[in-house]
Amino acid sequence: MREKTWTAVATNVKLTEIQELNLPHVEPDAGILKVEIVGVCGTDVSYYRSLKEPMILGHHVVGHIYKIGEQASKRWGVKEGERVVMEEYIPCGQCESCRSGFYRLCPDTNPKLGGIRYGATPMSVDPALFGGFSQHMYLHPNAVIHKLPEHVEAVEAALTLPLSNGFEWMRIIGNVGPGDVVVIQGPGQQGLACALAAKAAGAETVIVTGRSSSQKRLELASKLGADYTINVSKEDLVKRVVEITSGKMADLVIDVTSGGTDPVISSLQVAKTRGTVLLGALKHQLFNDFDLDIIYNKSLIIKGVRGHSYESVQMAVEFVASGKFPLAIMNSHNYKLSDTDLALRTAGGEGEPSPLLVTVSPWL
Numbered sequence: 001m002r003e004k005t006w007t008a009v010a011t012n013v014k015l016t017e018i019q020e021l022n023l024p025h026v027e028p029d030a031g032i033l034k035v036e037i038v039g040v041c042g043t044d045v046s047y048y049r050s051l052k053e054p055m056i057l058g059h060h061v062v063g064h065i066y067k068i069g070e071q072a073s074k075r076w077g078v079k080e081g082e083r084v085v086m087e088e089y090i091p092c093g094q095c096e097s098c099r100s101g102f103y104r105l106c107p108d109t110n111p112k113l114g115g116i117r118y119g120a121t122p123m124s125v126d127p128a129l130f131g132g133f134s135q136h137m138y139l140h141p142n143a144v145i146h147k148l149p150e151h152v153e154a155v156e157a158a159l160t161l162p163l164s165n166g167f168e169w170m171r172i173i174g175n176v177g178p179g180d181v182v183v184i185q186g187p188g189q190q191g192l193a194c195a196l197a198a199k200a201a202g203a204e205t206v207i208v209t210g211r212s213s214s215q216k217r218l219e220l221a222s223k224l225g226a227d228y229t230i231n232v233s234k235e236d237l238v239k240r241v242v243e244i245t246s247g248k249m250a251d252l253v254i255d256v257t258s259g260g261t262d263p264v265i266s267s268l269q270v271a272k273t274r275g276t277v278l279l280g281a282l283k284h285q286l287f288n289d290f291d292l293d294i295i296y297n298k299s300l301i302i303k304g305v306r307g308h309s310y311e312s313v314q315m316a317v318e319f320v321a322s323g324k325f326p327l328a329i330m331n332s333h334n335y336k337l338s339d340t341d342l343a344l345r346t347a348g349g350e351g352e353p354s355p356l357l358v359t360v361s362p363w364l
């Protein structure tokens with residue numbers, strides 16, 4: 001008889017059903033992960049709200065190798081029982097993006113181009129187990145995995161992927177270093193990850209902004225090491241940054257707020273001359289009355305940032321393994337597999353109150 005696994009399948013818009021599925025036969029170049037914990041990401045919530053095809057969501061996945069083929073074991077350097085963090089990407093390994101180290105931009109791992117990745121692959125793609133909201137997940141031959149020490153608390157390990165974005169955008173792309181002033185717009189998972197990464201990279205002053213509705217997250221930002229927080233619903237952002245920096249303004253600004261184009265404009269305003277502004281969130285709307293001359297006048301560098309590299313995930317693994325920051329305080333809700341639907345609603349602000357990092361532990 002085939003071995004089976006319990007999984008939470010997103011079957012329709014805002015609907016998740018618990019189903020029992022067969023575990024696949026393991027080919028020499030593939031494997032099966034026993035999922036330990038999954039962090040709920042904003043992307044999961046977007047899929048949950050506008051699902052087009054049934055799929056298993058969840059892509060911030062930590063687990064133990066349950067079964068592994070001989071070839072895969074050699075290639076990945078892992079054995080059954082070892083603990084790993086998964087990346088969401090399943091890149092081809094052969095295209096120009098992959099060959100240049102930017103496998104996160106590989107068309108084969110972009111669901112919008114018919115590609116596959118963890119947490120965004122339809123059930124119709126064999127063997128269907130491509131999501132973390134499940135007791136087991138398929139390890140595709142092109143999966144990207146990182147070993148993780150056993151001593152790391154599960155809820156902290158679930159932060160590895162968001163943290164890796166922080167390291168990618170602050171350290172690798174933003175080149176943050178000692179003495180730098182960094183403004184982070186948006187105190188969600190990504191913003192807090194950026195604050196942690198900027199401090200770890202040596203930034204002198206980290207300023208996190210948010211609205212009154214995110215007051216709790218702003219307080220958390222302070223606990224995690226942000227030097228200043230600014231409530232943009234009550235305070236004038238530009239004026240505050242002038243005060244804090246004595247008019248020097250910010251070396252690096254990142255906008256990771258969801259919705260609204262105003263934070264992009266204020267980001268350009270608080271950047272110093274020759275500063276850098278990173279855009280890390282979709283806006284789904286056009287700009288009105290936007291004076292581009294500010295970019296010319298201040299000789300700004302503006303760059304879109306998406307996802308993480310292998311290197312930044314390694315930085316994040318080492319960061320969580322160091323235990324230097326109280327990351328567990330970011331975990332607001334931890335659910336069992338049967339509550340995956342509630343976990344998605346809570347993460348999207350429609351379930352239980354005050355979400356920050358929401359996790360699912362499928363074996364609870």
Ligand SMILES: [Zn+2]
Pocket residue numbers: 041042043059060161
């Ligand atoms: Zn994510």
Ligand SMILES: [Zn+2]
Pocket residue numbers: 091092093094095096097098099103106107108
């Ligand atoms: Zn590729």
